[in-house]
Every structure is written in structure tokens, then in C-alpha cells.
Amino acid sequence: xxxxxxxxxxxxxxxxxxxRDELWWTMGGLLLVDGPRYAxxxxxxxxxxxxxxxxxxxxxxxxxxxxxxxxxxxxVLAGYNEAETxxxxxxxxxxxxxxxxxxxxxDGSEDDMHCVAQNFAQDHAGILVLRKPQRGGKSSCINxxxxxxxxxxxxxxxxxxxxxxxxxxxxxxxxxxxxxxxVSATVLARNTTTxxxxxxxxxxxxxSIFVGRMLAERLGIVSVASGAFGAFxxxxxxxxxxxxxxxxxxxxxxxxxxxxxxxAVFAPYAECFTNVPESWPALFRQRRRWNRGTIxxxxxxHVDMAFFWYPNFRFSNxxxxxxxxxxxxxxxxxxxxxxxxxxxxxxDDLFFFLWTTYVAYLMFHVLQVAVALAYSxxxxxxxxxxxxxxFVPIYQLFRKCARLISVTEELFFRRSFDDNxxxxxxxxxxxxx
Amino acid sequence: xxxxxxxxxxxxxxxxxxxxxxxxxxxxxxxxxxKDEVLARVAKVxxxxxxxxxxxxxxxxxxxxxxPEDDHLVFGMDALNGETQYAEINIDNFYRSSSxxxxxxxxxxxxxxxxxxQPLHAPYxxxxxxxxxxxHPESLLRQLCGLGIVEEAFLDRxxxxxxxxxxxxxxxxxxxxxSPRTTLDRLxxxxxxxxxxxxxxxxxxxxxxxxxxxTKDLVVGADFEYIDxxxxxxxxxQHFEKPERIGHCxxxxxxxxxxxxxxxxxxGFRPKRLDILAFSPAS
Numbered sequence: 001x002x003x004x005x006x007x008x009x010x011x012x013x014x015x016x017x018x019x020r021d022e023l024w025w026t027m028g029g030l031l032l033v034d035g036p037r038y039a040x041x042x043x044x045x046x047x048x049x050x051x052x053x054x055x056x057x058x059x060x061x062x063x064x065x066x067x068x069x070x071x072x073x074x075x076v077l078a079g080y081n082e083a084e085t086x087x088x089x090x091x092x093x094x095x096x097x098x099x100x101x102x103x104x105x106x107d108g109s110e111d112d113m114h115c116v117a118q119n120f121a122q123d124h125a126g127i128l129v130l131r132k133p134q135r136g137g138k139s140s141c142i143n144x145x146x147x148x149x150x151x152x153x154x155x156x157x158x159x160x161x162x163x164x165x166x167x168x169x170x171x172x173x174x175x176x177x178x179x180x181x182x183v184s185a186t187v188l189a190r191n192t193t194t195x196x197x198x199x200x201x202x203x204x205x206x207x208s209i210f211v212g213r214m215l216a217e218r219l220g221i222v223s224v225a226s227g228a229f230g231a232f233x234x235x236x237x238x239x240x241x242x243x244x245x246x247x248x249x250x251x252x253x254x255x256x257x258x259x260x261x262x263x264a265v266f267a268p269y270a271e272c273f274t275n276v277p278e279s280w281p282a283l284f285r286q287r288r289r290w291n292r293g294t295i296x297x298x299x300x301x302h303v304d305m306a307f308f309w310y311p312n313f314r315f316s317n318x319x320x321x322x323x324x325x326x327x328x329x330x331x332x333x334x335x336x337x338x339x340x341x342x343x344x345x346x347x348d349d350l351f352f353f354l355w356t357t358y359v360a361y362l363m364f365h366v367l368q369v370a371v372a373l374a375y376s377x378x379x380x381x382x383x384x385x386x387x388x389x390x391f392v393p394i395y396q397l398f399r400k401c402a403r404l405i406s407v408t409e410e411l412f413f414r415r416s417f418d419d420n421x422x423x424x425x426x427x428x429x430x431x432x433x
Numbered sequence: 434x435x436x437x438x439x440x441x442x443x444x445x446x447x448x449x450x451x452x453x454x455x456x457x458x459x460x461x462x463x464x465x466x467x468k469d470e471v472l473a474r475v476a477k478v479x480x481x482x483x484x485x486x487x488x489x490x491x492x493x494x495x496x497x498x499x500x501p502e503d504d505h506l507v508f509g510m511d512a513l514n515g516e517t518q519y520a521e522i523n524i525d526n527f528y529r530s531s532s533x534x535x536x537x538x539x540x541x542x543x544x545x546x547x548x549x550x551q552p553l554h555a556p557y558x559x560x561x562x563x564x565x566x567x568x569h570p571e572s573l574l575r576q577l578c579g580l581g582i583v584e585e586a587f588l589d590r591x592x593x594x595x596x597x598x599x600x601x602x603x604x605x606x607x608x609x610x611x612s613p614r615t616t617l618d619r620l621x622x623x624x625x626x627x628x629x630x631x632x633x634x635x636x637x638x639x640x641x642x643x644x645x646x647x648t649k650d651l652v653v654g655a656d657f658e659y660i661d662x663x664x665x666x667x668x669x670x671q672h673f674e675k676p677e678r679i680g681h682c683x684x685x686x687x688x689x690x691x692x693x694x695x696x697x698x699x700x701g702f703r704p705k706r707l708d709i710l711a712f713s714p715a716s
Binding site for chain 1: 618620622624625626627628629630631645646655656658660661662663672673674
């Protein structure tokens with residue numbers, strides 16, 4: 001059996017014996033793609049904030065109540081068969097904001113969701129519960145709710161999520177700027193400690209959503225106000241005709257608002273806790289849906305955002321698309337071609353190559369964790385979430401697998417329209433972008 | 434009906450004098466009401482029914498109490514079943530007998546007698562105020578109830594106005610203002626673009642056209658579905674899932690959610706009546 005010391009010594013010897021060019025050609029491309037994209041860019045953002053005095057970030061807790069922006073808000077909860085979770089969601093929302101109305105839309109559920117919501121509404125003022133005769137998808141539910149609100153801001157919350165006490169205050173603050181049409185929020189895992197899969201997703205959400213969208217906002221390329229928790233200016237939403245058929249309707253409407261000239265921004269301390277998939281197959285299905293949506297909207301439906309001759313062209317929209325095209329398509333296929341090369345002609349020292357890659361990824365990720373903790377408002381919780389750090393490179397490999405499959409099938413076969421997320425009669429009737 | 438003999442007729446018309454106090458059950462207690470139905474005195478006395486006819490009733494008591502004329506006397510008598518039953522007389526005269534006992538002569542009359550003569554006193558609905566009332570002053574009935582002369586009996590349970598206890602009507606109405614002028618919204622969900630709007634938005638010269646994507650001649654079932662929306666109030670413009678049962682008081686016009694109505698027990702009063710004429714030899 002190879003001892004730890006022997007392996008470590010062997011690896012350091014191999015690494016020191018490797019010529020710099022060899023190291024560059026074998027791993028440089030890989031590391032320079034994922035490195036700058038995630039870790040280095042976030043580190044630069046943090047340094048920039050620290051140097052310009054933006055760090056620590058301001059939240060509504062730092063503001064006097066009379067200084068806060070306080071528009072009327074309508075929270076829309078659209079769900080299908082969510083009887084078990086809808087009450088907890090309502091409890092977390094009701095009473096957390098002064099000018100609040102809540103509309104619950106039961107999308108033709110077969111369980112008691114409608115009754116549970118109705119019972120809650122009987123004891124709590126300002127809640128309207130409506131029911132659709134048959135399932136029509138989340139978009140139709142939100143559009144249905146839009147007909148019954150005059151609130152300035154529409155906030156969409158998933159019925160299996162719950163909000164932090166000041167989340168509504170946080171998410172409406174950026175909308176004080178009339179140019180802002182959509183606000184994205186931080187979505188965190190509620191069931192972090194259920195198993196390793198949920199824990200890894202919680203860690204991923206911390207980096208890809210909490211810090212990732214912070215970076216996207218700095219670059220002006222926020223492309224999605226999550227369906228789990230996102231705020232929209234009602235007037236803007238009505239101008240674009242409401243939500244289109246999903247899946248991925250949250251990203252779709254954000255892009256449509258951007259095309260209309262509105263900005264999409266991020267409220268990092270507007271926190272929503274949602275249940276994440278607890279098994280690999282469920283996680284795989286979820287990621288397939290997300291990735292398909294990305295391709296469908298950013299490579300087809302809203303590709304006109306890149307047309308500089310269009311009157312509503314904005315450079316930030318082009319940058320948003322380029323970001324997706326390069327990292328989600330070019331780099332993805334580049335990575336798997338690279339892996340394929342390794343599989344076809346594996347180098348003699350493959351183990352050392354893999355180990356070096358793993359360590360490099362881990363180091364980049366440590367940097368990301370440091371940035372996330374620097375911005376964190378709940379250091380203990382986020383530090384505990386980051387404990388699964390050693391497994392993250394392996395988890396990223398899983399995500400890349402899921403992304404390869406879903407991007408390929410969407411690019412070539414438009415499989416997003418087979419997704420059961422939208423009922424059959426709706427996806428058959430809608431346009432297949 | 435069998436005809437009476439002349440002797441029987443005479444016996445019936447002439448007062449029957451019963452000098453022996455043991456002929457009738459003894460009287461248990463007496464209550465004296467003044468002319469304005471105010472209870473003046475309650476006493477437990479030893480007494481007897483002395484004479485009963487269709488005109489006069491004469492009682493004898495071992496007491497020093499005075500009985501002013503025109504006052505009313507309610508007296509109780511223990512029936513065979515052990516229950517005390519009551520009757521009232523209007524005092525015509527009283528005098529002290531040679532044996533030192535008090536004799537009271539009177540005739541059946543008075544409000545209490547009227548109360549005692551009804552088998553059950555139920556409240557009626559006053560057409561002016563739409564509240565439940567008794568033909569006799571309720572305070573008097575309660576007083577008689579407290580004295581055991583009448584007993585309270587549960588008749589029914591009704592929902593009444595929380596404001597004036599009047600009788601309300603109930604009908605579906607707006608949850609916010611109580612108005613019955615509400616309508617159910619009818620909407621259309623266009624499958625292709627996901628738009629949901631009121632039917633009036635889609636209707637265009639007899640055709641169904643989606644206002645969002647402008648697709649024309651939509652076919653129900655294939656292209657769109659009808660959705661029942663919320664109810665809308667014409668008076669306050671609020672919307673709600675389904676109308677609430679709203680109470681509207683007929684007495685004071687107050688509107689209130691049905692669950693806020695007061696539950697009111699309708700109680701009646703059943704008298705423990707002593708049929709004094711049963712002791713008459715003619716009966």
C-alpha cells in the first residue's frame with residue numbers, strides 16, 4: 001500500500017520536475033477558464049469594494065425606517081400540490097412588510113393546497129386565494145394573479161420556500177430606481193444538512209447566487225430574477241405582457257425586461273430559503289431544466305439582444321449573451337474535448353494530473369469561500385455550509401456532466417418542450433423557440 | 434251534555450262555605466303585588482283556601498300582614514305531585530276574623546293571573562324593531578321566574594344583530610363592505626403565450642383574439658380555457674375568492690359578517706298555574 005508521505009513526495013517531485021510550459025499546456029486552459037470566471041473575478045470584486053469603501057455592503061438594517069423605500073407589494077405564491085409547504089411559506093411572509101398583499105394561486109392541485117391556504121387566509125388579512133380549474137403552469141398562475149393586484153411591485157415566491165424576516169424590505173430597495181425592472185435575490189438551501197447532495201448544493205448556491213450574482217450586477221449582466229424569489233415592477237411586467245410559458249420563465253421575463261430598457265439588479269441580503277433536490281436523479285432533472293432554459297432563451301428566443309443594429313440594443317445585453325455563449329457552450333465543450341483527449345490517450349502520470357487539477361480547483365474554491373464569508377451577514381451559517389469544500393470539485397464534475405447533456409439536447413433537439421414542468425396541453429400549444 | 438237538576442243548579446250558583454281548613458291543601462306562600470305590578474311583599478304563611486266560587490275567592494291566613502284593597506295577591510298551593518302551583522286574586526276586601534286570623538276576599542284578575550293563564554309565554558317578533566319581545570314586561574317574568582312562579586323554557590336559538598339584537602337577513606355579499614352587488618370574474622388563459630385576461634379583453638367583434646400575441650380566432654379547449662376568477666364588488670371595487678355570508682339587520686341596517694352575529698337563545702316562560710276554579714263545586 002502506498003503511504004501518504006510517499007504519494008505526497010512523489011507528487012511534489014513530479015510537480016517540481018514538470019516544465020512550466022508543460023504545466024501550462026496541460027492544465028492552463030482549464031484553470032484559466034474556471035479560475036478567472038469564478039475565483040479571481042470575485043476576489044477582484046471584493047478588493048474593488050474594499051478599496052472603494054463599498055465593503056461591508058449596506059442593508060436595510062443600516063437604514064432608518066423612514067429612509068427606506070416602501071412601495072406597495074404583492075407577493076404571488078403559485079404552486080401545484082404544495083399543501084405541505086404553503087402554510088410555512090405564508091407564515092414566513094405575512095406581517096413582514098407593511099404594505100403587503102398576498103395572492104396564492106393553486107394551479108389545479110390534487111392535494112389540499114387550496115384548503116390549507118384558505119384556512120390561513122381566514123385568520124390573516126390581505127390574502128387572496130384563487131384556484132385554477134386545471135394545471136396550466138407557473139406562468140399562467142402569475143399572470144392570473146397580476147389581474148388582481150394594483151401593487152407597485154410584484155414579488156414571486158415559490159410555495160416550497162420561506163423568506164428571511166427582512167427579505168421583502170431588502171428586495172424592494174433597488175426598485176426605488178425607476179430604471180430597475182427586476183430584482184434578483186439570494187436563494188439559499190433550506191434543507192442543507194439533509195445529505196451530502198443538499199449540502200453541496202447549499203454551498204454552490206452560496207457562491208453561484210450570493211456572490212455570483214453580486215459580480216453579475218457589477219458587470220450589469222444579471223440575467224435572472226429567480227422564480228423562487230424575485231421582484232418585478234408591475235408596470236414593466238404589464239408592458240411586456242406578463243410571463244411567457246416556461247420552463248425558465250423567470251429568466252425569460254428578466255431578459256424581456258432588459259430588452260425593454262429596464263435594468264435587472266441583485267439584492268444580496270434579500271434571502272430566501274428553498275428546498276433543494278435530495279437525490280442525484282432529482283438534481284440532474286433540475287439542472288437539465290435550468291440549462292435547457294439558458295440555451296433556449298439566450299441562444300434562440302432572445303438572441304436579438306446581440307443585434308447591435310436594433311434600436312433597443314445595449315452593450316450589457318450583448319455582454320450577457322457572450323458570457324453565456326462562451327462559458328456555457330464553448331468552454332463546456334472545450335472541457336469535455338479535453339477530458340476526451342485524456343481518456344483516449346491518457347498520460348503516464350494521469351493520476352498526478354488529476355490530483356493537481358483537483359488541488360488547483362480546491363485552491364480556487366478556497367478563495368471563493370473567503371470572498372463569500374467576507375460578504376456574509378451570517379458568518380457561522382455560511383462557514384458551516386462551506387465545510388463540504390473538499391467534495392466541491394467532484395460535484396462540479398457532476399454539474400459539467402449534467403450541463404453537457406442538457407446543453408447538447410437543447411441545442412440540437414429542443415428538448416425543453418418535453419419538460420413536464422409545463423403541462424402537455426400548454427407546451428403543445430406554445431411556440432417552440 | 435247532561436242537564437243539571439234544579440238542586441244542582443242552586444248548589445253551583447251559591448257560594449260553598451268550607452269552614453274546615455283541612456278540606457283544601459294548605460297554602461304555602463303568598464306574594465303581594467301593588468297595583469302597578471311592583472312586588473311589595475313575599476311571605477311564607479300558614480293559610481287556607483276558605484271559599485271558592487265563580488265570583489269570589491276567600492282565603493284565610495295566620496298572619497298580621499295587612500292587605501290593602503286593589504292590591505294583588507299571588508298564593509301558592511302544594512299540589513299532590515309536590516309541586517307548588519300559583520294563582521292570583523285581586524283583593525276586594527280583607528278583615529280579621531274572630532279567631533284572630535286574616536281573611537282575604539278577592540276575585541281572579543290582574544297581570545300575573547293573565548300570565549298564569551297562558552300555557553307558555555313565547556317571545557314574538559316586534560314588527561317595528563325586529564327584535565324579540567314578550568307581551569308582558571320581561572322584568573316581571575324574570576321576577577316571577579326567580580320566585581318560582583313561572584319556569585324558563587328553551588324554545589329556539591337564533592342569530593341576531595350584534596349591534597341591536599334585531600333579526601337580520603343573511604345573504605352572500607362582499608367580504609369587505611357587505612354589499613350584495615358582486616360579480617364573478619370570468620377570465621381566459623391563452624395556452625400559447627400564457628396570457629391570462631378578462632373575457633372582455635379577448636372579445637373583439639365576435640372573435641376571440643389574444644390581446645398579448647394577437648393570435649386570432651382562438652378555439653376553446655385547444656387554444657384557451659376559461660377560468661373563474663375572483664368575485665368583485667361593484668360598491669367598494671375589492672375582490673375576494675368567494676362571497677361571505679353577510680348579515681343585514683332589519684332593525685338598524687347594520688351589516689356584519691355572519692360569524693359575528695350574536696347567538697341568542699329564545700326562552701319562554703311556562704307558568705306553574707293553579708286552577709283555582711277546580712276547587713269550585715261547580716267544576
